[in-house]
Amino acid sequence: MKVLLIALIAALIGVSIIAAYFYGLSKKDVKSKFVLQPFDSTLVAWWAAVFAILVVSLFFLNFDSDFIISNNIGQVGDFVGGLTNPILSFIALLVLLRTTMIQTSEARNTTEFLERQALFMDRQKFEGTFFQILNRLETYCEVHxxxxxxxxxxxxxxxxxxxxxxxxxxxxxxxxxxxxxxxxxxxxxxxxxxxxxxxxxxxxxxxxxxxxxxxxxxxxxxxxxxxxxxxxxxxxxxxxxxxxxxxxxxxxxxxxxxxxxxxxxxxxxxxxxxxxxxxxxx
Structure with missing residues (x-):
């Protein structure tokens, strides 16, 4: 059980580090226009597999030799599922959070692009009208x-x-x-x-x-x-x-x-x- 307790504490520390990392990325994205990239799907799959293997390994390392798995499937399922489900859910939450951050960043960039485009079109419209009026003014001066x-x-x-x-x-x-x-x-x-x-x-x-x-x-x-x-x-x-x-x-x-x-x-x-x-x- 000591090994299990150490693993859980390590997981908690890891979660805290990852949360702090994502917080830093969110601030960096706002201030310096840092471009986030989506998680690689293979990497996410490996994370899930490693966590699942770790939990199963902890079970086999810590269960009593008198414990018969075939007679206690429910307990085995509770142990494995109770540990793997939160971990896998957290991985899914990280993926969703990063995807949301990317979508937010892209939406912000799209909005800024549209604003710049609108300003450019207004500038073009202004210049066209201005030089047309200026041309008429010069023609008037030439005549009079x-x-x-x-x-x-x-x-x-x-x-x-x-x-x-x-x-x-x-x-x-x-x-x-x-x-x-x-x-x-x-x-x-x-x-x-x-x-x-x-x-x-x-x-x-x-x-x-x-x-x-x-x-x-x-x-x-x-x-x-x-x-x-x-x-x-x-x-x-x-x-x-x-x-x-x-x-x-x-x-x-x-x-x-x-x-x-x-x-x-x-x-x-x-x-x-x-x-x-x-x-x-x-």
Whole structure:
């Protein structure tokens, strides 16, 4: 019986070690994406066979010579079954546990893959829409702002741009309220027209798409940079002055995404430059 007791204690220790091993694997799977492999079926069969042989061997090593097996089949069955059934059930539980862990890991990987695929498709959809809007914006600019006058050699965008900042120094010397009134008066005939309204609508459609998308902030800034680079400096000058006076929402959005990236002398007055640089309130 001492041998049997030692074997049972060893089995208990083994069970504890295996349980701790599986606990460690579960943590490793979560943190480091360790890939579990299923138990080899041959290995499981050998485990079961070894345990069964061990139990039967313990029985034959410990039963009395006067004990007649044929007359005590029930006791033999109780002894062998009482020891082998828990052990074999535990082996089955280990196999089931490992299978469950593998299925859980695969389900998690599948979910992550589907999420990445959804993000990729959303990104593709966003890029397709963005570049379509950007192409229409550039076409609009080509028609209305970039054609060069054969007489003066100056494009319409450059002409309007120069007139916007023509009185920069004089306007900047006035009080804040006077600066805004003077620039708005000087630029009203230049900017408040169908061409600039259409230009503002197309440019802000692209910027709203960027602002409201689900992409990361770094990508948003990257696409905002593409939008800025697609415009000539004169066109950026037109859009920020139009938005400043006639579209409050557009004005805030342009400031948020670092438009127009122009020097202070390019503005109608210094106050507008300060606004887009974030130096004064919204």
């Amino acid at each position: 702002f970039r054609k060069v006058d054969p007489v003066t050699g100056v494009s319409e965008g450059e002409r309007v741009s120069k007139l916007i900042s023509a009185n920069h120094l004089a306007c900047s010397a006035l009080s804040p309220i006077s600066q805004l009134r003077r620039v708005k008066k000087d630029t009203r005939t230049l900017l408040y027209n169908d061409v600039c309204i259409g230009f503002n609508g197309r440019a802000m459609r692209a910027l709203r798409l960027i602002n409201n998308s689900d992409i990361s902030d770094n990508l948003k800034r990257s696409f905002a940079g593409l939008l800025i680079d697609s415009m000539y400096p004169s066109e950026r000058k037109i859009i920020v002055h139009f938005a400043f006076f006639y579209n409050r929402t557009a004005r805030k959005m342009l400031r948020k995404w670092d438009f127009p990236r122009l020097k202070k002398h390019a503005f109608g007055c210094y106050l507008i430059f300060q606004y887009y640089k974030g130096e004064i309130g919204k």
